[in-house]
Amino acid sequence: MTTAVTIPKSGGSGGSTAVAASGRQVTKAYGAGETRVVALDAVDVDIAGGRFTAIMGPSGSGKSTLMHCLAGLDTVTSGQIWVGGTEITKLKDKKLTQLRRDHIGFIFQAFNLLPTLNAAENITLPMDIAGRKPDREWLDKVIGTVGLADRLKHRPNQLSGGQQQRVAVARALAARPDIIFGDEPTGNLDSRAGAEVLGFLRKSVDELGQTIVMVTHDPVAASYADRVLYLADGRIVDEMTSPTADTVLERMLNLSGGTPQAPAFDARGRTS
Template identity: 85%
Template sequence: MTTAVSIPKTGGSGGHTAVAARARQVVKAYGSGETRVVALDHVDVDIARGRFTAIMGPSGSGKSTLMHCLAGLDTVSSGQIFIDETEITGLKDKKLTQLRRDRVGFIFQAFNLLPTLNAIENITLPMDIAGRKPDRAWLDRVVQTVGLADRLKHRPNQLSGGQQQRVAVARALAARPEIIFGDEPTGNLDSRAGAEVLGFLKRSVDELGQTIVMVTHDPVAASYADRVLYLADGRIVDEMHSPTAELVLERMKSFDARGRVS
């Protein structure tokens, strides 16, 4: 029998909020002996379903490593990672690849669009490869949400950077994954295009019920999230709910002022 997940003191989700992904005592280390570097140091965290979570921290804090481990893109040295109720740590490569394809979406800083395909073909490509038919009503809703209805026949070289990233966002949403991970998704965009893409990501959470986890170094980008997790030295050291850019910046400055957080 499946039971609801309700585990207190795990990064602050607490209560009875449905959990889309979670880490338990996760350690990620590279090398051994004197050259051993710990990127994640016994991390416990819950990612709430239907919420927008940002992960922040200084360079080398472990934020991208945490996201890659949660997404099944990287292995852990010890501990457990779950997507919903499925433990992905220890899954065989074939099963893990299938899980990522069917249940997880990705948005990267590089748009990763195929130049020979138009926008709608790029959006449906992962489903085409998997032999799955898109849900037409859902696809139409996604296209409307990200504002691409009049650009579907355009190839990437006919689109601006912001439009290309919107295609990438739509591609991640189109298969209705349980959770979407974004690694600096607006890092290659100017502030206006970045704000558009972040607005679409927030709408996908608020209006479509999507779950998004985004690594960012930008306080403005983080302000679109419902919750910000702060990493330092491979550990979650703080979090903020309902953030603003000003509050995020102040929190980051306090970390910088203290140097390495113990």
């Protein structure tokens, strides 16, 4: 699904890598006339394959809208979006639904687990619905990566919040999608559980070659990424590679003109 194209590297030097998703002149507006609100304003973006990208910005900056449009969960007013080599902005609903099912994974702030199913059944549920048999070797690797081997028979109410989100991460990984989108995936977790889940996401990129795009407001969460994109007023206004919690916090402070809340735990999950 991914295609080899050129993405400018940090510092302006050229390089070639696989692009998992991209957008050109992506505009999303709501309303018309005097009530028209522009959520995304002619955004150009490339998401590198096999990398972890965080999207940050103040409330109302368009970060969640951008993720939803890239993932095919929302339509654009104008512009083009590709997932791998497919332009999704031209797809009919049925084809778009099929592409999301076969090539895109999702992790949300709410775990969205079915309470009557155990962890193993929740993990394979999307594939069961699609009538696809999981790749057992890959599934075992995913379960091992997120540390759930001894929790597979447990139902959600028998799991902690962090364990439930690990089930959600495994569910997103299980179908081996080209790209996974996460919308504040640690937003409902305490700092320790959040650090665990972020560590598993990082591990899935480093060891499983996964591509992850995560919307977050948390500088510590963003520090797990390879690259951070900053949005303001519907535009990408800055980016950072090799982020740390401190550098992300400083950049957010400069962009917002305010004082973001200090992180609750550092990049290794230690409370501050």
